[in-house]
Amino acid sequence: MESIDKLKGTFDKKYHEAKGTVSSAVIKRLPRYHRYLGDLLRDGKLRISSAELSELMEVTASQIRQDLNCFGGFGQQGYGYNIRYLYTKISELLGVSEGYNAVIIGAGNLGKALAATHMFERRGVTRLGMFDINPELVGKKIYGTPVYHIDTLPDFCKRNNVHIGVLTVPKESAANITDTLYEAGVMGVWNFANMELRSPSPDMIVENIHLGDSLMTLCYKLKSRSKEEKPRE
Amino acid sequence: MESIDKLKGTFDKKYHEAKGTVSSAVIKRLPRYHRYLGDLLRDGKLRISSAELSELMEVTASQIRQDLNCFGGFGQQGYGYNIRYLYTKISELLGVSEGYNAVIIGAGNLGKALAATHMFERRGVTRLGMFDINPELVGKKIYGTPVYHIDTLPDFCKRNNVHIGVLTVPKESAANITDTLYEAGVMGVWNFANMELRSPSPDMIVENIHLGDSLMTLCYKLKSRSKEEKPRE
DNA sequence: TAGATTGTTAATCGATTAACAATC
DNA sequence: TAGATTGTTAATCGATTAACAATC
Numbered sequence: 001m002e003s004i005d006k007l008k009g010t011f012d013k014k015y016h017e018a019k020g021t022v023s024s025a026v027i028k029r030l031p032r033y034h035r036y037l038g039d040l041l042r043d044g045k046l047r048i049s050s051a052e053l054s055e056l057m058e059v060t061a062s063q064i065r066q067d068l069n070c071f072g073g074f075g076q077q078g079y080g081y082n083i084r085y086l087y088t089k090i091s092e093l094l095g096v097s098e099g100y101n102a103v104i105i106g107a108g109n110l111g112k113a114l115a116a117t118h119m120f121e122r123r124g125v126t127r128l129g130m131f132d133i134n135p136e137l138v139g140k141k142i143y144g145t146p147v148y149h150i151d152t153l154p155d156f157c158k159r160n161n162v163h164i165g166v167l168t169v170p171k172e173s174a175a176n177i178t179d180t181l182y183e184a185g186v187m188g189v190w191n192f193a194n195m196e197l198r199s200p201s202p203d204m205i206v207e208n209i210h211l212g213d214s215l216m217t218l219c220y221k222l223k224s225r226s227k228e229e230k231p232r233e
Numbered sequence: 234m235e236s237i238d239k240l241k242g243t244f245d246k247k248y249h250e251a252k253g254t255v256s257s258a259v260i261k262r263l264p265r266y267h268r269y270l271g272d273l274l275r276d277g278k279l280r281i282s283s284a285e286l287s288e289l290m291e292v293t294a295s296q297i298r299q300d301l302n303c304f305g306g307f308g309q310q311g312y313g314y315n316i317r318y319l320y321t322k323i324s325e326l327l328g329v330s331e332g333y334n335a336v337i338i339g340a341g342n343l344g345k346a347l348a349a350t351h352m353f354e355r356r357g358v359t360r361l362g363m364f365d366i367n368p369e370l371v372g373k374k375i376y377g378t379p380v381y382h383i384d385t386l387p388d389f390c391k392r393n394n395v396h397i398g399v400l401t402v403p404k405e406s407a408a409n410i411t412d413t414l415y416e417a418g419v420m421g422v423w424n425f426a427n428m429e430l431r432s433p434s435p436d437m438i439v440e441n442i443h444l445g446d447s448l449m450t451l452c453y454k455l456k457s458r459s460k461e462e463k464p465r466e
Numbered sequence: 467t468a469g470a471t472t473g474t475t476a477a478t479c480g481a482t483t484a485a486c487a488a489t490c
Numbered sequence: 491t492a493g494a495t496t497g498t499t500a501a502t503c504g505a506t507t508a509a510c511a512a513t514c
Contacts, residue, residue, distance in 0.1 A: 025505065027453055031446035035429075049471060061471095062507050069473060077472040078514040095452035109346035116342045119445050123452065163455060188455045190448060196268075205458060207451040211442070212352050213264035215423060218440040219328035219356065220260055222396060222421045225438060258481065282495060294495095295483050302497060310496040311490040471514085478507070488497080 022070045029067055030094055032057070037087040049080035096124035100188075101161055105177055106168035107132035107147050110192055114166060115143045128160055153177075157184035164188040171195040178206070255303045262300055263327055265290070270320040282313035329357035333421075334394055338410055339401035340365035340380050343425055347399060348376045361393055386410075390417035397421040404428040411439070 036057055040048060054061035068074050068081075074089050075081045091097065102120055104111050107130045120127050130147045132138065137147045148156060156162070165181045167174055167189060174193035181189060182200050189206045191197040199206040269290055273281060287294035301307050301314075307322050308314040324330065335353055337344050340363045353360045363380045365371065370380045381389060389395070398414040400407055400422060407426035414422060415433050422439045424430040432439040 023505075028446075028450060030453065031443070031449035034449065035443075035446075051471080060507060062509090063505095065472065066474085066506080073473065075472050076514060077512070078470045080471065093453065093456075094449045095456040098452065098456055100452060100455065109342070109349045113342035113346040119448065123445060123449055125448065125452065164451065187458065188451050190451055203458070205451060205454045207447055207454075209444070209447060210264070210268075212356060213261075213268075214440055214442060215352065215358070216264035216267065216327045216356055217261060218397065218421050218423055218438060219331065219333060219358065220263065220326065221438045221440075222333065223326075223328035223331055225420065225436070256481075284495080293483060295485090296481095298496065299482080299498085306497065308496050309490060310488070311494045313495065469514105471512105473512075474510090476507105476509080478505100480505080481503085483500105483502070485500080486498090488495105490493105490495085 026067050026070050029059075030090060033064075033067070034087070034090045034094060037083055037090065040083050041087050045083055047080050047082055050075070052080075091124075094123070098124065100125045100163040101128050102126065102164040102166055102190075103128050103153070103157070103162050104130040104145070104166045104168060105132075105150070105153065106130075106170075107134065107137050107142060108168060111166075111168040112142055114168065115145050125164065128162060129156065131156075150177075154180055154184040157181065157186050162186050164190060166190045166192070167197070168192045178204075259300050259303050262292075263323060266297075266300070267320070267323045267327060270316055270323065273316050274320050278316055280313050280315055283308070285313075324357075327356070331357065333358045333396040334361050335359065335397040335399055335423075336361050336386070336390065336395050337363040337378070337399040337401060338365075338383070338386065339363075339403075340367065340370050340375060341401060344399075344401040345375055347401065348378050358397065361395060362389065364389075383410075387413055387417040390414065390419050395419050397423060399423045399425070400430070401425045411437075 036053065050061040050064045053064055057064075065075075068086070071089070071093055074086050102125050104114055104127065107115075111130060111132075115127065115130060127145050130142060130145050131150045131153050132147055133150050135149070138149045140147050157165075162184070163186065165177070165186045165188070167177060169177060171193040174191060174195060174197055178189055178191075178197060179200055182204050187204050189197065189199075189204065191206060191208045192211075194210075194212065197206050197208055269286065283294040283297040286297055290297075298308075301319070304322070304326055307319050335358050337347055337360065340348075344363060344365075348360065348363060360378050363375060363378050364383045364386050365380055366383050368382070371382045373380050390398075395414075395417070396419065398410070398419045398421070400410060402410060404426040407424060407428060407430055411422055411424075411430060412433055415437050420437050422430065422432075422437065424439060424441045425444075427443075427445065430439050430441055
C-alpha cells in the first residue's frame with residue numbers, strides 16, 4: 001500500500017509539471033533567469049553554480065534551485081549548471097521556439113516604439129504587421145513592418161496564424177478589438193491600452209501593462225524615503 | 234506590566250506606519266486601487282463598500298480592508314468608503330501632491346511615446362524637459378516638452394529641483410547617466426533601458442521596467458494553455 | 467576518493483482569507 | 491434600534507529559506 005502511495009505521489013508531481021501548474025511567483029521569475037543566463041552566455045561563461053548566480057541576481061541560491069526544479073533537474077551535483085543547456089531549457093519553457101506570430105494594433109507613438117525594438121525577434125516572436133485606421137499610414141512600412149488597415153485585421157489573423165495581438169490603441173477601442181481578435185483565433189493579447197482588459201474567454205490570455213502603476217510606485221518610494229529622513233520631531 | 238506591553242504594541246504599530254514600512258505586496262496594489270477609485274469618481278459614484286469594490290476588482294473584500302488599514306481607517310462602519318475621500322487619501326500616499334519634477338533622458342521612439350501621453354501630469358508629476366545627444370533635436374519641442382543637450386543635464390537638474398529621471402537611452406549609457414543624476418541630486422530613476430539598473434546609493438530609488446519579461450510571461454501562458462488542451466495521450 | 471553542489475524535504479516566514487466584535 | 495459594514499484578530503494558505511542527504 002505504501003509503495004502505491006509513493007508511486008502516486010511521483011505521478012501527481014509529474015502530472016502537475018506537465019500541466020504547467022507552476023506557481024505564478026515562479027513563472028514571473030523565469031524571464032529574469034533567461035535574461036541573466038543570456039548575458040552570461042554572451043560573456044562566454046560555461047557553467048555556474050546556484051550560489052554564484054544567486055550573488056549576481058541578488059536572490060537566494062535556495063530559491064534558484066527550487067525554481068528550476070519545478071521544471072526538471074537541469075543541473076548536476078558537484079558541478080552546477082551548464083549555462084548553454086539551462087538557457088536553452090528556459091527558452092523552451094518560455095516558448096521562444098514555438099514560432100509565435102504577433103501583430104501590433106495601433107501605429108501611434110507607442111506602436112512605433114515597439115516596432116523599432118528587437119523585443120519580439122529576440123524572443124522568437126515574429127512581427128507580421130501593424131494595423132491602424134489612419135489611411136495615411138496604411139501601405140507604409142514602420143521599421144520594416146507593413147501597416148495595414150484595421151478593417152483587414154480579422155482576415156489577416158485567420159490567414160496568417162496570428163497568436164498574439166499587441167494593443168496600443170486608445171482604451172475605448174481595446175475591448176472591441178480584443179473580441180475581434182478572439183473570434184479570429186488570436187489567443188494572446190498584450191495590452192498597453194490604459195485600462196484593465198478582461199479576457200473574453202478562459203482560452204484567451206491577456207497580459208495587461210500598466211506603466212503608470214510603476215511610476216506611482218516609484219513616487220511612493222520616493223515619498224517614504226524622504227519621510228524617513230526627516231528628523232524625529 | 235501588561236498595560237505597558239500593550240502600549241508599546243500600539244506605539245510600534247503607529248511607528249511602523251509612520252515609517253512607511255508597509256509590505257511591498259500592499260504597495261504594489263495601491264496604484265490599482267487608485268485607478269479604480271478614479272474611474273468610480275469619474276462615474277459620479279459617491280460611496281462603495283469593500284464587498285462591492287471587491288467584485289469590481291476581482292480581489293477579496295478582506296484584502297481591500299486589510300490593505301487600506303495599513304494606512305489608517307479610511308472607511309466608516311455600516312457605510313463603507315467615501316470614494317472621493319479614499320481617492321484623495323490614496324493619491325496623497327502615492328505622492329501625487331508632492332509636486333515631483335521629471336526629465337526624460339533619450340528622445341528616441343520610446344522617449345517620444347512617453348512624452349506624448351498624459352501619464353505624468355495625471356499623476357502630479359511635471360515633465361520639465363527631455364535630453365538627447367542628437368543636435369538636430371536639441372532646441373525643438375516634442376509634444377510641448379523642450380529638448381536639451383545631454384551635457385546640460387546635471388546643471389538643469391540642480392537648478393530645477395528634478396526628482397525623477399526617466400531613462401529611455403541605450404543600456405550602455407544607463408549606468409553613467411544614473412550616476413550623473415545621483416550627483417545632481419535626482420533621487421528617483423525610472424529605467425526603460427533594457428537592463429537591470431542597480432541603485433548607486435540606498436538613497437536613490439530605481440524602478441526597472443522590463444517589457445520583454447511581460448511578453449515572455451504571455452508566451453509561457455500561451456504555451457501552457459495549448460499544452461493543457463492536447464488530448465491525453 | 468574527497469569536495470562540491472544539486473535536488474528535495476522540513477522549517478520558517480509572510481501574505482491572504484475568514485471571522486467577528488466594534489461601531490456607525 | 492436594527493442593519494450594515496468596517497477594523498482587526500485569528501486561522502489558513504503559500505512562498506521562501508534552511509538544511510542535508512544524494513550524487514556527480
